[in-house]
Amino acid sequence: MSQTQHPDLGNLDQQGHLTLDPILVKKVARLARLSPNEQELDSLSHELGKILEHFQNIEALETDNVEPTYHPQDLLDSVRPDQVQPSYDQSVFMELTPKHKDGCLMVPRTFE
Amino acid sequence: MxxxxxxxxxxxxxxxxxxxxxxxxxxxxxxxxxxxxxxxxxxxxxxxxxxxxxxxxxxxxxxxxxxxxxxxxxxxxxxxxxxxxxxxxxxxxxxxxxxxxxxxxxxxxxxxxxxxxxxxxxxxxxxxxxxxxxxxxxxxxxxxxxxxxxxxxxxxxxxxxxxxxxxxxxxxxxxxxxxxxxxxxxxxxxxxxxxxxxxxxxxxxxxxxxxxxxxxxxxxxxxxxxxxxxxxxxxxxxxxxxxxxxxxxxxxxxxxxxxxxxxxxxxxxxxxxxxxxxxxxxxxxxIERVRSGLAELPESRRARYIADWQLSEYEAGVLTTHPAIANLFEETATLSGRPKDAASWMLGEFMQAAKEQECEPQDLHMPAQSLATLIARVAEGVVNRNTAKKIFTQILENKVDPDAYIEQNGLRMVSNPDALKDKIAEIIAANPQSIVDYKAGKTKAMGFLVGQVMRAMQGKADPQLLNELLKDALDRA
Incomplete structure (x- = not known):
């Protein structure tokens, strides 16, 4: 992947490999709720850069007349009738959660 | 700007x-x-x-x-x-x-x-x-x-x-x-x-x-x-x-x-x-299978009510705000054969009842058969409109059968002129001032006397006949 194609992704290192912009890596990490330290950030910049370089090879292919592959299988119409089956007991979910109250799962205060 | x-x-x-x-x-x-x-x-x-x-x-x-x-x-x-x-x-x-x-x-x-x-x-x-x-x-x-x-x-x-x-x-x-x-x-x-x-x-x-x-x-x-x-x-x-x-x-x-x-x-x-x-x-x-089972949409129903049953735009509009309302109206109209009356009850008493009970109109309990019977009894002169309103409330609140309720409570409209005349004579005798007022041109007095007779007859008098007979009696008094 060359800089001219995706200049906002990062820079090329001495070997000519893409190193992802640390700001971008931080953003991706935040979306995944990860907090890498500076050292991890540096290695992630290189690793993610290499992954993106693979896409460069794919992008080079002529795909104008190729149907996108949404799913590896050609299965269609896997549906079920609208019929109610018994649900699980409330206690099952209470046992799975560290804290609960009044039949609800208890999580740190969330507000939006 | x-x-x-x-x-x-x-x-x-x-x-x-x-x-x-x-x-x-x-x-x-x-x-x-x-x-x-x-x-x-x-x-x-x-x-x-x-x-x-x-x-x-x-x-x-x-x-x-x-x-x-x-x-x-x-x-x-x-x-x-x-x-x-x-x-x-x-x-x-x-x-x-x-x-x-x-x-x-x-x-x-x-x-x-x-x-x-x-x-x-x-x-x-x-x-x-x-x-x-x-x-x-x-x-x-x-x-x-x-x-x-x-x-x-x-x-x-x-x-x-x-x-x-x-x-x-x-x-x-x-x-x-x-x-x-x-x-x-x-x-x-x-x-x-x-x-x-x-x-x-x-x-x-x-x-x-x-x-x-x-x-x-x-x-x-x-x-x-x-x-x-x-x-x-x-x-x-x-x-x-x-x-x-x-x-x-x-x-x-x-x-x-x-x-x-x-x-x-x-x-x-x-x-x-x-x-x-x-x-x-x-x-x-x-898609065709779904299309063939598609319910009639409000627009089409509204047009049908106006064309087939001569309802106004406004009436048809209100009746098609919810399928439950439209369905009740259509069933009542068909069962009673009186779509105009059905619309009038739906827009009047029905909507009013929803307002009073602070609920959505579609949540009211009103079987189409009961409302159709009530409409028919009014049209046949079995009960007058005021009595019918009371029965309507009874249907909503106590799920009564209108015919049974009319018989059990003796609510049939009194259209016998002799029974009415007797009551009119009693009321006129008891209210001499009203006759003086009526003679002096105060039309309100007539309304007062109608109310008195109606009350004495538990609201069951045939209102049209009562009006005629009372006017006649006053003019001769």
């Missing part, structure tokens, strides 16, 4: 299926927390979703009624975000191949018919419910609603005022109710809207920066929020400031909105095709 408001609406509607979209848990509103849940809707590892066929049927119905092009191979995508109302950390939704696109609805505005574009309709699952617990200062999570099927109906930014937005919403709601795909109970959250608002100088062809208000669940709040947001944006422009693209929350108590999230913090949902679900091939046969 004068401005115009540009509004786009994303309407979320919960479908009235018995089971959830990807599992067999029930969809009933409420219930003890976390009792309508299973490994699929709580996102436990290894659980696999299987699509509810009825959801697709309902989505096709909605696409047909809103003139959307139906995607032959429709697919599901994952919308990723971390929030405790979403146990899988992604919502199964549709981004790349939504079931419907490029539809429209026609709304009646003060300026005439207006076409409002529908950008797309997609199927998705609802999220759970979060409750703030002030005592523990934490959030409580109930996943009963998680996985309840939703349709999201995304309009084009074609609406130009709060009024238009509300007309569009009302029209959409009545269509969804007549299609039988949702009960659209806003108080239970089964219809909610995200409202996008921007402003621009009149005549401008480009859109201004828009803000979004999410999850609004009352028409009143939506109307006020649009007006307030447009004004806020115009004030900013007039002050030479810029509008920030952001998500805002409407605070109904304060009658104003506040910023929640700016564009920089906007969610990056990282959509990708859901590998757990396969494509749905919506064949022309499938």
């Amino acid at each position: 004068s401005y115009e408001t540009v509004i786009g609406l994303e309407v979320h509607v919960e479908l009235s299926t018995a089971s959830k979209i990807f599992c067999s848990c029930e969809t009933t509103f409420g219930g003890e927390p976390n009792t309508h849940c299973c490994p699929v809707c709580t996102g436990l590892p290894g659980a696999l979703p299987v699509l509810n066929e009825q959801v697709v049927d309902y989505a096709i119905r909605t696409c047909l009624a809103t003139h959307c092009a139906i995607t032959p191979l429709t697919r599901f995508d994952r919308k990723n975000y971390f929030y405790p109302d979403l146990p899988k950390a992604y919502q199964i939704s549709q981004l790349h191949k939504p079931i419907g696109r490029n539809g429209h609805l026609e709304i009646e505005t003060a300026e005439g018919l207006k076409k409002i574009g529908i950008h797309e309709i997609h199927m998705e699952e609802d999220a759970g419910k979060l409750i703030h617990d002030p005592w523990e200062d934490c959030t409580l999570v109930d996943y009963n609603r998680c996985g309840v099927p939703l349709l999201e109906i995304v309009s084009e930014p074609d609406l130009r005022s709060a009024e238009e937005a509300l007309i569009y919403l009302e029209k959409l709601r009545s269509i969804l109710q007549f299609l039988g795909v949702s009960d659209c109970r806003m108080e239970q959250g089964s219809l909610r809207a995200d409202v996008n608002v921007s402003v621009r100088p009149v005549g401008s062809q480009t859109f201004g920066t828009r803000t979004e208000m999410k999850n609004m669940n009352s028409f009143k709040a939506i109307g006020r929020a649009i007006v307030a947001e447009a004004k806020r944006q115009i004030d900013l422009i007039e002050d030479g400031k810029t509008i920030k693209q952001e998500t805002r929350r409407w605070d109904e108590n304060k009658d104003s909105s506040f910023a929640m999230r700016s564009k920089e913090d906007a969610m990056d949902y990282r959509y990708f095709p859901d590998p757990d679900l396969v494509a749905i091939n919506i064949t022309p046969d499938w």
Whole structure:
């Protein structure tokens, strides 16, 4: 992947490999709720850069007349009738959660 | 400078299926927390979703009624975000191949018919419910609603005022109710809207920066929020400031909105095709099967009431606001053979009763057969209209049979002139001043005496005959 194609992704290192912009890596990490330290950030910049370089090879292919592959299988119409089956007991979910109250799962205060 | 408001609406509607979209848990509103849940809707590892066929049927119905092009191979995508109302950390939704696109609805505005574009309709699952617990200062999570099927109906930014937005919403709601795909109970959250608002100088062809208000669940709040947001944006422009693209929350108590999230913090949902679900091939046969079973829509019913039963535009309009009202009216009209009377009872006593009981008219218990019988008895002169009103209340409140109630309570109208004359003579004798007043030209006196006779006869007198006989008696007095 060359800089001219995706200049906002990062820079090329001495070997000519893409190193992802640390700001971008931080953003991706935040979306995944990860907090890498500076050292991890540096290695992630290189690793993610290499992954993106693979896409460069794919992008080079002529795909104008190729149907996108949404799913590896050609299965269609896997549906079920609208019929109610018994649900699980409330206690099952209470046992799975560290804290609960009044039949609800208890999580740190969330507000939006 | 004068401005115009540009509004786009994303309407979320919960479908009235018995089971959830990807599992067999029930969809009933409420219930003890976390009792309508299973490994699929709580996102436990290894659980696999299987699509509810009825959801697709309902989505096709909605696409047909809103003139959307139906995607032959429709697919599901994952919308990723971390929030405790979403146990899988992604919502199964549709981004790349939504079931419907490029539809429209026609709304009646003060300026005439207006076409409002529908950008797309997609199927998705609802999220759970979060409750703030002030005592523990934490959030409580109930996943009963998680996985309840939703349709999201995304309009084009074609609406130009709060009024238009509300007309569009009302029209959409009545269509969804007549299609039988949702009960659209806003108080239970089964219809909610995200409202996008921007402003621009009149005549401008480009859109201004828009803000979004999410999850609004009352028409009143939506109307006020649009007006307030447009004004806020115009004030900013007039002050030479810029509008920030952001998500805002409407605070109904304060009658104003506040910023929640700016564009920089906007969610990056990282959509990708859901590998757990396969494509749905919506064949022309499938579409035709749904089309042939499609319920008659309010517009067509309204036209029929006007053409076949000579109702006014207004009457037909009110009677087609909800399928339950329209069905009750039609059945009553057919059973009694008196559509005009049926309309009059529905628009009068029926709506009034709903107002008095502070409920939606469709929630009243009124069997069509009972109302038709009552209408027939009035027409036959068995009971007068006032007595009929009392019986109407009895039907609503105590589920009485009108004929049995009339007989048990001796409510038959008294049309025997001799019985009436005797009572009139008694009342005239007891009210000499009224006769003096009547003779002096005070017409009110006549009304007073009618009331007295009616009361003495427990309201059962034939009102027309009573009027005639009383006038006759007074003139001769």
